[in-house]
Amino acid sequence: MFDDFRFWLETVFIKRTVPPPLERMQLRPDDSPANPLMIQFFTWDCLHESLSWWKHLEEEIPNLAEQGYTQIWLPPPNKAAELDGRGYDAYDLWDLGEFEHKGHIRTRWGTREELLSACSAARRHGIDILIDAVLNHKLGADRHETFMAVPSNPDNRLKDDGPPRLIDGWTAFDYPTRNGKYSSFRWTKDHFSGVDWDQKTQTKAIYRIVEPGHKGWSRNVDTELGNYDFLLGVDIDHSHPAVQEDLLKWGNWILGTTGAAGFRLDAIKHFDRKFLLSWIQHVRKRTGNDKMFCVAEYWSADLDKVIPYLRFFRGETSFFDVPLHHNFHLASRQSDSFDLRQIFKKTVVGLQPGDAVTFVDNHDTVSWELLDCHWMQDSQSLESWVSENFKTQAYALILLRASGYPCVFYGDLYPNREGYSERTAKNLRILVEARKYYAYGPQQDYFSEKNCIGFVRKGDRSHPGCAVVLSNKSGPATFKHEVRMNVGLANGGSSYRSLMTQEGKVAIDAQGWGSFFCFANSVQVWVKV
Template identity: 65%
Template sequence: MFSKLASWFSHAFESPPSPLLYMRLGPEGRDDNPLMIQFFTWDCLHNSLSWWKHFETEVPRLAELGITQVWLPPPNKAAEPKGRGYDAYDLWDLGEFVHKGTVATRWGTREELLHACKVANEHGIDILIDAVLNHKLGADHTETFRAVPVQESNRLRNAGPPRQIQGWTSFDYPGRGDKYSTLHWHHEHFTGVDWDQTTRTKGIYRIAEPGRRGWSRNVDPELGNYDFLLGVDIDHRHPEVQEDLLSWGKWVLQTTGATGFRLDAIKHIDRKFTLKWIQETRAAAGDKSMFVVSEYWSGNLKLILPYIKAFKGETTFFDVPLHMNFNQASRERTRYDLRKILNNTIVQVKPNDAVTFVDNHDTASLFPAVEGKSLESWVGDNFKIQAYAIILLRGYGYPCVFYGDLYPNKECYSENIARNITLLIEARRHFAYGATDDYLAHPNYIGFVRRGDATHSGCAVILSNKEDDSGGHIHELRMNVGVENAGKTYASHMTKHGRVEIDAAGWGTFSCFANNVQVWTPLEQAD
């Protein structure tokens, strides 16, 4: 009895595992720093190729850059022919069946997707599936049921009496039939809808048929209860729903050869189900290291930390607070104190839970508002490279590069920024190893040193947000790169023209132009 009690106490106070220390961040056997890319923007389409074909043609370049994981857009059939997949119609249709007037998704056909994934795997790149599990859109038929309108600002408060409405809740999948899954969705599989077809009225309606339990309690408390986000909200407590989504997780990994997931909008999904889904999908895949990153969209670290705790180390989280700091720095320019750039971020307090990023498809300035609100928080060009230097070259967190910042596109591309990001990715692959020493010298310029390891020499980095109209102001910062580098000469990696001599104690005076970034590496490896 005593031994059982002792065992219970020991497990009760165990810390959850640190995701980035056990999850797969790329193929086994690679010694280079891992790196993820989000390979799409909101409006992206290729001029002559399907998106899957475009991705396939870029695989060799991505492998050469050192990309180890690619986050692809949702591969499922959308409610609209050009829908991005976040308007999820059928998770099981990867571009195989005639639905919504098309076989292909916005991104291409099932065959193109599977071939692109195969080519990526052959080049040592893992695939991540964007899983949209919160809602559905584009039902095949309406159904009549009892519902209660609720307030937009507080979903726990009714906005009127119960009534009969017609909602788009019948998903029959006539093109697919029962292939892969026999579940045809109806109103009993959902908690709410956003449209009454009878009155043609948009609103939030909680389904209130007899025996229904209303909104899930295990969701974010924003707006009273944030179970409902958009479209037709899935009830993740329903046994048939659980069975279908759990089966899909295992199936999509096996079908595509993917090794992990990006989970969309988890603050709106029942936490208990999401945790169960991750654990059981990982077990079904037979891969304890299966990678998972979750989107909990909030810049408030205090709101995110309870979610991190609730998921017991089973998923990483995008560091939205860090992104918000980058956005603020780009807006405030010289007035922003760079010494505070990591304050109140996931990477600062739980670095092995943090997937860091600068921008993504949600933050782009052209991203449309959802329910009258926008996630727009674009990091301006004046701070883009500084932000990338922080996520790519410091030794904490796991960075994700955005397609929109690296590839030509109509939404947000800058050739100069793309060139500099490429240089930073090269520095990450070849030099950014070992312990990180920070030099928080001044509100407008800071630096850090990577000490290197047995096979990599390390680097020194300095960045500035000081606006300089003359274009000639230079910051200087004295940093120590270790006595093992005494007598060496460091060269500038970004501009290929500077030199720094390291003294007998390992110190050097490193420089950077105002409102810029410089990376310094030992001369014999700076080519």
């Protein structure tokens, strides 16, 4: 409780000296006035039937460019602890599928050459690459070491669960096959604050290292479970100067090697926020790229917990709008008992739209019981999948509105076994097209009914704008809502057609008003004929 108050006190008076991150960072590789759009190009369990993932990505890049995507968020490209590891079980950040480890050279996603080829193809097609940076922990050490540690209470890491004892922890990372290429740094027990396994007793627990020189858990982390520094595996001590320097060098190196434009920052509630802020600033300075893109994953549906982080980072990174995703999840579960007029209540995009990367689902929100997750079973608490009955509505609310920067999930666009719906994918492609060609200009909201809301984008000199109506009402599909909205005097006397159903027209009167409709539990996007 005290640490919560201390953090709030530290951040409450922070004033920004730079524009909001989405105004200052690069969202597309050119100066095109077209709407930018991100795609997360992976799911948790994804693999291609005949191609490596990087080859699959390279094949899809022309299609993604044509649809209007300007950024691709890649899965962590680094060598994982296991061949099937997604990269969040980070073994070696400097190995992109180049060196043999446990009998394999490639990562789950492919080889270094395949990755760099896909990154090059993206640049040729006007798409930026984003690297998923896993800087909190490591797994898959080459050998274990003996040291003193104390078990922490799993429900309150600030309390000990027993006396100090000698344990054998997997903390030595020698990288014998890489042999110092790119980085000569070797990790040992001196560079970590905790582990989750004692090889000596074959016991799983949260052990805090208490050797001389160790400072314990960082205080600059989330206060969930007392102190949320430890997440999994071997917890990195970000106060160690050698650790800081190696991670700073890696940030510069990975951008230079891949030509990427920035980062998705994994699990930031779990490691030292002061180090992370310094890391972002130093990588920007070292690369000479003031527009380097960053989006942080702070997973909390509680906006009050997110706000101090928004203040603390002073516009140096954008944030995934987890509170908005949670509202989408609730709307999909509650059906027409959910009040659509409250959909943006207590969200990042509602409070600070220039900070918000909006999304519907991602790899952390899937139904974990469908997957074989091994070491990620602890992440079941993140399960908050948006059901199909509200997924199209949710995408309309992030893709077609003026606020926030939307991210599309691969699992909603491409066939997969983690919740794919052909209907949703079809609707999503239409909405992405509408974003590319129509969703521009000033926005006017018409949020007057609990189960049906609408909004108008007035367009600009190059794009005609659109009108959007969506419903969460259960019942007969023939039930029709109508929302009277104004599309502007310039469109007076015209008519509008539907993009979603390819049927029906709306007549616009001389003052720009029209009665736009949609059916129960659906979306309609209307554009000028």
